[in-house]
Amino acid sequence: MLLRIILGDDNIRKVTLDPLPDTVEGLITCLKIKLGISGEMVIQYQDPEFNMELCNLSNMTDLPKDKATLKVLTKATEPDHTDSSTLDNESMSSSCEDSPSTSQTRQLPHPFPIPTFAYDVELRLRSANEVFAKNGEVFETPKEMKSDLLDKLAEAIFVYTPYPTRDEIDAVAQALVDKHPCLKDPGSEFGWYSWKFSLKFKIQNFRQKLRQAGCPELSLNKRSSSPTKSKKLKKAKKSEVNFLPGHPEGKNENDLENERALLISEVKKRNIDWTLVDKMMDSTYSLRRKEIVKDEPLVAHVQERWPALFFVRQIELEFTRLTSMKLRESFLAGLDQYLDCFLELFKTKSGIPALSSLLKQLDNSTHRKRIILLLGLPHFLKEDSSAFTKTIEVTDDEQSIAKGMKVGVLVVMDGQDFIDAAVVLEEAVVLSQLRDLPTAVAMLMGLLYSLNIDYPRELKYTFEVMQKVFMNIGGGQCSSFVHGLRNRLLRRQM
Template sequence: MERFKIRVIVTDQDVEKVALDVRPQTVEELKEIVRRHCNLQYEFNMMYEDPDFGNALCNLNNMDEVPAAATVKVVPLITSVSPEVTSNSSDISISSADTVILPSSSRTQGWPEVFSIPNFSVDVEFRLRQANLAYLKDNKTFKCPWDIKRNILQVLSEEIYKFDTYPDENRLHEVARALIGKHPCLTEAGCTDGCSGWKNSLYYKMGNFRTKLRKAGCAEVSINSSKNTPGVSKGLKRPKRCEVNFLPELPEREETLEAVRFLLAEEMKKKNPNATTVASKMDQTFSLRRREIVDVETPVETLKERWPALFTERQVFSEFNRIAATNLNDFFEALDRYTPKFVSIFKTKGGGVGETLTEFLQQIDLRKQDVTALRTLVLRGLPVLLGDDPSDFYKTCSVTDDDGVWAQVSIGLLTVVDEDAPVGPNVIHLEPVSTAIIIEGSVIMDDLKSLPEALCILFGLSYALHLDYPKSMKNTLNFIQKVMLGLGHNKLPPKLQSLKNVLLS
């Protein structure tokens, strides 16, 4: 008897051959065979190449239409669910475990300090409760059936996605530990931490979940659809510095948002733009702006023409809050909190580093407790402590100098001083004529009050414009991000960790 053979197209890169002794009688029977053979964990329909139409694809509704050697294509069923439905995850049954949830708006918070495990479907919660009781009584772990594990991983992946589309290994480990903390019956006896298997399963589940998101049109993962060559991660556009809203979905049609952008630009041409109007339209057009910055990679000069409001102090702070869900003013709070300790460290350092820090200290009258002066002292001394070279970042010029002083500077701060003011690599200017921000060799913002204010705004712009930290100041800016602002849970490099230990001692 001739065998029934089918060629199954799962994706363009995943094509399977299936040979059966008996021809399936129904489409549902064939779908179940394909599901098992290809290990598919989502709902799908099927199409087949119809020889009557030159092997064009047609919907598969009747097995009588399928030839003995046929090519069929898997078509995933991906739906979007409203926030009202997803808010009550305990009511989601296992049969809907592969539903993809696209965000209807921007995220409002970053990764939680303690990850809270949500409720699973009613029947899964019941079985876990019984297994937990058995574990507490007899220390007997639960051998998790596939249907239950499937529901657990799906619900957890949706919960993770609320905070992070590309969670790293540390965050997945946090979730796995929280899972066995809430449901000890799921502890794995074969590993030291009891959850390594769950962490690995979450890793692959999140990859599978992102694939479904990409097919559903999610911008944050679709942006990398042409860069998903196996083993190649260079150039992937994804959050690098704990951006909560890296590339949010467009809430309206792009044409509508472009019209709002135009009105916003017109408002900024006024001598006194309406702050409320500007703030409202900047909120409304946030997703459009992020697409231009992250996806299109629009030059900064062009962005300044199209989005003049983004280059105002108020909107830099607001944009940072939209992206990182953190108040940029926390920079000053942390700086003031650590200043006494920094001053003590500066005084005790020796060698070449100590000489430079002593020069800084001699220019500041510590008895006056001038907040701006103390902040400037710390920000000038911090790169020296961390081994950075700030010579191409902190630039100084007189009011009569031309732009040759900063034309080659990719990112930096420019202090403008009077002609007769002293100039040198270790000179601190507490009363400059002005301070400016340089990006891509051009002055982007000027007339700023002080170096601390300018550095804070520049840090906010690095998020708003998706800029890489300059290599010469990478340690300093990473310290500001991870220690002072608490953005990032990755292991700190030795220099940063040592300084953090001293500050907290």
């Protein structure tokens, strides 16, 4: 069905839904995904029986058959949780809030901001909280009210991630009873045990609802009875905030495939129009991510279909599309922040010959310190440095040296002079003529994100430090080893 959606006087969109959901609740879910809206929603439609005046939609049978004009009103949810008595009809507006794809993090904030529930629910909770404060009597939540609470919480969690961890679910359940103590579970030690399990199942049901509504990231992981299908869950692993978006409104896969062909033609030109390339790479982002995430192609295949992705300019732009962060700037800023602290820690490991040798090459320049830190990091973390960087002479053949190297950087030297740095993926040089080692490592990180490549096991801590410590992406969910290391670094900065 073709829908004309009015979000505001200057924000009117066209949306196609096929098939059309059977219920108004299903339609609301679909529109939230398609339009990137969160919060409570009211849908109005132009009713032919009243000269096309707007009426609230309460039954899908009220809609015309082929196409309709709808007006969407959303109730803004404030993280500060203003007093529920201030909620009234004037809070209804057509402003859009951040969708999961534009959220700045894949981690749930701590403490989790419990959303404002429906007006009647808030009134009942307020009364129950007052009773609890007087005599400690807990509130026996009616079944339909509990369902409303869990629906709202699941929706609020999805703004950050569709796949919350067990600890994150625990934190949300705890935040709920902290804000509304009347909801405490008298049968558990901390009062939120039953809410934890209810929320876990509600999130699973919510994912299924969004999967049926066509959410790309969730549709990718549909259950299959086929024994040949991979059971590996395809989801954001590096705190990507725009992991698998839907196609742009008004464009289908054929349209995007035609743009991809034009992209290849443009990149082959002697004088490339980078403004046009930027625009088409941005437009075809959803098609590219679908191919990379769903099909998991070899790097060589991606190079053939998306050659523009292997230019420094596009690596940086793709990383920004994925994470909403600047690649080179965030990497170098984080590197510089911890330079002196790391070098001091290196000195405490004088028993490691490779670190001692690197420290002898130190001087007062920031550039030299960056190089020593990057080269010494795998040694300090007791990982295989040869799997990360290799130094070769200018007369050596880069492609031959790259054989056996899954992920890493080649540093090309002419005696003591730096000549080049090249990025290696899947035993092949995919990017060369880089001006220095820090830039090469930053580009390597960008390509690992862009191509959805897992960090190699033999270097898992090295890459985790670069992502979560240097770049502070997903830093709230570190391994215990990296968490302890970061605490040591922060104490040295105090």
